[in-house]
Amino acid sequence: MAGPKVVCLMGATGTGKTGAALALAEAFGGAVVNVDSRQVYMGLAVLTAQPTPEERARCPHFLYGDTPLDRAVSAGAYARRARCVVASILERGMLPLLVGGTGLYFRAIRGGLAPIPAVPAEVRNEIVRDYDRLGPAAMHAKLSAIDPDAAARIAPADRQRLTRALEVAAATGRTLTSWHAQGDPEAPDYDVLALGLHLPLETLAPRLARRIEAMAAGGAVEEVRRALARHPADAPGLSGIGGPELAAHLAGQTSLGAAKAAWLANTRAYAKRQMTWFRKEPDVRWFAPDDTEGLLAAVAAWRNGEAA
Structure with a gap:
C-alpha cells in the first residue's frame, strides 16, 4: 500500500523553484515546506532568497527563517522537523510540497540518512x-x-x-x-513525486548575476550588517554563500564590487555541485523552469494514479 503523497521540487539555485511551487500549491491545495539549508535562518530573507511576504500569503509556508543564526542545523535535525510538518499538512488534507536546493535534506527526509550519534x-x-x-x-x-x-x-x-x-x-x-549510505529504517514511507527544474549552467549564470545584483541592492548588505552586530562572522547562519563575501566587504577587506564578484563565482560553483548531486538522484522528472503546464500535468497524473 502506497504511503502519503508528497511532492519534492528540487533544482539548483536560481532555477525558479519558488514560482513553480506557488503554481502547484494553488492548483492542488498545497503547502510549501522549505528544503534549503540557508533559508531556515532568520534575519537573512533577502540574502537567502526566501519567499517574500506576498508569496507566503498565497499558501502556507513552513520552515523558513525560523532558526537563530547561531544554531547549526544538521540534516537529521532538519528531517525530524520536516517530517512533523509534513504530518500536520497531511492532517489538514493538503498536499505537502517540499521545495529547495539542498539535496542532502531531501535525502534525509525520505529516509536516506542513518541517525548519527551525538558528537562529544x-x-x-x-x-x-x-x-x-x-x-x-x-x-x-x-x-x-x-x-x-x-x-x-x-x-x-x-x-x-x-x-x-x-x-x-x-x-x-x-x-x-x-x-x-546506511539509511534510516524509521523514515516514513512516502509516495514521492520528484520533480526537478533545470537550466544549462551557461544559461543559469546570467540569471544568478542579475539576482545577486538585485539582492545587494534590495537589502542583503544591510541584513549581513545587522547580523554581524549580534553574531560573529563565523556563525552557522552566516556561513552560506554571500555571507562571508559581504562580511569581508563590511570589514573593509574588499570593495562591494569585489564581494559581489566572489559571491557570484561561489554561487555558480555551488549551482554546479547541486546539478551534479541531483543528476544522481533516482526517479526525478526534469522540466524547464517555465514549463508550468508540464509540472501541473505531471502532478495531476500522479495524483490520479496514472503512470508517469
Whole structure:
C-alpha cells in the first residue's frame, strides 16, 4: 500500500523553484515546506532568497527563517522537523510540497540518512580549533583524504559542513558518507513525486548575476550588517554563500564590487555541485523552469494514479 503523497521540487539555485511551487500549491491545495539549508535562518530573507511576504500569503509556508543564526542545523535535525510538518499538512488534507536546493535534506527526509550519534563537545571543539588554526584549505584537504565523496560536495569555505564531516569521522570512526549510505529504517514511507527544474549552467549564470545584483541592492548588505552586530562572522547562519563575501566587504577587506564578484563565482560553483548531486538522484522528472503546464500535468497524473 502506497504511503502519503508528497511532492519534492528540487533544482539548483536560481532555477525558479519558488514560482513553480506557488503554481502547484494553488492548483492542488498545497503547502510549501522549505528544503534549503540557508533559508531556515532568520534575519537573512533577502540574502537567502526566501519567499517574500506576498508569496507566503498565497499558501502556507513552513520552515523558513525560523532558526537563530547561531544554531547549526544538521540534516537529521532538519528531517525530524520536516517530517512533523509534513504530518500536520497531511492532517489538514493538503498536499505537502517540499521545495529547495539542498539535496542532502531531501535525502534525509525520505529516509536516506542513518541517525548519527551525538558528537562529544570536546571532539567538536577540537575540530573547530583546528579549523581556526590551520584554515579552510588544510581542513578540506584533511577531509578529502578520509572522505573524498563528502569533500567533493562541501566547499572549503563552508565551515559548518566541513567541520561537521570531520567531527563525525573523528567521533564515530565512520565517515559521513558511510552514515548517509546506511539509511534510516524509521523514515516514513512516502509516495514521492520528484520533480526537478533545470537550466544549462551557461544559461543559469546570467540569471544568478542579475539576482545577486538585485539582492545587494534590495537589502542583503544591510541584513549581513545587522547580523554581524549580534553574531560573529563565523556563525552557522552566516556561513552560506554571500555571507562571508559581504562580511569581508563590511570589514573593509574588499570593495562591494569585489564581494559581489566572489559571491557570484561561489554561487555558480555551488549551482554546479547541486546539478551534479541531483543528476544522481533516482526517479526525478526534469522540466524547464517555465514549463508550468508540464509540472501541473505531471502532478495531476500522479495524483490520479496514472503512470508517469
